[in-house]
Amino acid sequence: MKLFDGARAPNPRRVRIFLAEKGITVPLVPVDMAAFGHRGEEVASRNPLRRLPVLELDDGTVLTESVAICRYFEEIHPEPPLFGTGAVGKAKVEMWQRRMELNFLACVAAAFRHLHPAMKEWEVPQVAEWGEANKPKAISFMRLLDEELATREFVAGDSYSIADITGLVAMDFTKPARIEMPAELIHLRRWYEQVSGRLSAKA
């Protein structure tokens, strides 16, 4: 088994944090995304979308998409559960993982990719107006999340889950995207400090 990894990019990092929380070690194949390594043959022959991360199993099976790769490891290594337990618990983690991804990480990523000069060759065409439109969307989601985190420890309930991983990666990504967390969101700040302090956050 080997994991084609993209270092600082948010999606490869989600998988590394997930593996660290599970205590699983997988051989990494580093790909230099700054040099567009993910568009080269090594990745393109395995993922026609030319994106990272990519997991290759020993029998040659290829899995892409960060959450799908995490799902595979959840199945073969269930403890600790990071996709929830029980029908309602699993659905709540899926609900929050999706909210985090579609209403937060996607907005932060759009602000970064459509506004940052370094992303010119990555996002074609860059549409600055769309980048700007995503900043208030991201902040509005932060406010919603702050209210939720006033009532519980983690994003999807009382246990750490993949929804916290997506949230942590999105929060870290607000810095290069130049989106500032409003100072009054004390519950969001408490959660962010807590998940950032876990050993897995360094992965």
Next chain:
Amino acid sequence: MKLFDGARAPNPRRVRIFLAEKGITVPLVPVDMAAFGHRGEEVASRNPLRRLPVLELDDGTVLTESVAICRYFEEIHPEPPLFGTGAVGKAKVEMWQRRMELNFLACVAAAFRHLHPAMKEWEVPQVAEWGEANKPKAISFMRLLDEELATREFVAGDSYSIADITGLVAMDFTKPARIEMPAELIHLRRWYEQVSGRLSAKA
């Protein structure tokens, strides 16, 4: 249990098709989205994002996000499996469901929401340049999908899955979004006719 439903909108329909494939009947509460019923108290008190569908269980638990609601029904009613079987099978369905959603449905939806005059109050601000940028992305994904469907019956393998449901809804949505499937994509067309012909497609 009751499902707040939004008729023709793509996400509520995904859940209805999923339920039809499972043979499950759930009492529906119709919400008139054309009259912005999803922004009213009935929905907003249950989903702060003010979106449909919303599932309310008998104990008052609320689940939102179409795929999370489907996941709940998969757990309580596993047959036929629509999220895959086995670790690799489940990961492959998740991979294709995500590709369908993030690289296809999202592009078609962006083209529709940012370009259609009727969406002016729904998507604020409408960014026409972003809507246009999504049309070639959607077509490029159709080409990728066509190559994949040359080798197998359904999107994620030999069985119908939630990835086919997301794909069907996205394909239907290309019509109001005014994105035309290139005529040479015969495998995509074969698959589209096949999944459109299932009884569940009428749900």
